Amino acid sequence: MAAAEDKKMFLVIESGNVAQPFRWSAGTYGSKFLTEIRDNKKFWGIKCPKCGKVYVPIRSVCGPCYAEMTELVPVSDEGNLITFSVVSFGFVDPSTGKQKPVPYGYAVIKLDGADSYLIHYIDETDPEKLKAGMRVRAVFEEDGKRTGSMMDIKHFELI
């Protein structure tokens, strides 16, 4: 069968512009983590009672120890670049409906005082200028513009 014929023969239905709203609970510790960033531009971690490792962002259970965590500890807004990728294809952020401009830096960061990794943007789009181990610092959204989400951190910058 010719390709042109195929197209005429097989029907497809389209969903149109569907929108479905959701609401997600951040939980006790997640709320604390995000409100501290919003109100005080401060990062907090949570410490495992068994292995002593500090998680940032906050999670309530240490996976490897299967232990519940309750002890909050302050961590720095500076840290090390673990790995990165300069991303050249855009996407629509499902939380805002906005298209992400490209290229942009995508990074795994370990804050000083933390043991786990944080995912965020890095303000550099030349992969040649980035290297694992580089020092980075959080750049916060201006006062009055922070809403209690990870986007209250605009990005990380090289120190």
Place this chain on the structure above:
Amino acid sequence: MARAAAVVGTGQTRYANRRDDVNIPELAREAASRAIEDAGIDPRDIEAVVIGSGPEVFEGVNRPDLWVGSALGQAGRPVTRIQTGGTSGAGATIAAFYHVASGLHDVVLAVSYEKLSDGIPSYSFSTLSDPFWDRGFSSGAAPLVGLQSCQYLARHAPKVREDHGAMVAVKNRKNAMRNPYAQLQMEITVDDVMNSSPVASPIKALDCCPLSDGAAALVIAEERRAKKMASRPAWFAGLGACSESPYAPNIDMAYPESCVRAAQLAYQMAWIYDPVRELDVAEIFEAFSFQELIWTEALGLCNPGEGGRMVESGVTAMEGEFPINPSGGVLSANPIGASGMIRQIEAAMQVMGKAGAHQLPGVRKSLAHSWGGVVQFSTVTIFAGEL
């Protein structure tokens, strides 16, 4: 003690970037019918059905198990659906193996599919991550694997280079030319890959798998039935599945523990001490070229940092001492929820002597690998021609 079980029949659809001529149940049935025919059995011999497919949001549907199973012979039989991202298809096979090895059923059908053209993957992928911590920073698997590949290259430079990834892309697309089901069959050069457009550094367009519509299926039977159904069944000799906590401190994407552990479990079960000498071929889930190097190391087929040498020296080529992905691998077709099962089917076909134009001579034992999630799920399956 588990009963012996084997793959006795396999079925695949041709993988394409768009199959408008079939809907999801029809696509899945195409593979299931071929597997049943290949096993030479009556559909009524199937005692249970296991379905594997990726996240529902890929196709914009919900609970496909409600309406896919009827096309696969679920009526009057138990049905299970497995969903663990990239490992869904391999997970469905493993679940079907449990059905038989446990003694509960003698003949079980496992089917997997994905119809990525029904949705827009960059939209659906962006909803897969945690809504608080990870969402909004990227979409698709390429940025994630970009992080993984960057970490891997940084660790092993200058021993492993960016063009080693390109060599994998060249090798697997060329292998695919002998595979009638492959979607991308291309003769390309290392320069073509290196000069292709940037996607998520260090990944470039030709380092990426395509988006695919496709389905795969296999029939598993217990020993007595298996020996009647197939002249040379592919016996399950070893299985390993492992997941790790993706948020755990010091998670290592360049040498993922879940893959290392899954391989160890499978080798232990199959009494394999020296995998690269005792196995004859491997089918590895390399959605992006650098992953073939990373998984080759994590599976213990070479030492850490030796992945580049394996491809550069031709060891992993079709004619090499240890061929990897003679089918063309995931770089040549990626119907995500089915891709893990396709690796198992290709590995089983090598043992059964039914791989056609990409059949390798004298395969006694083969390995199939898959990964899923944010590199947190791994499966390893080992097939043997002799019990």
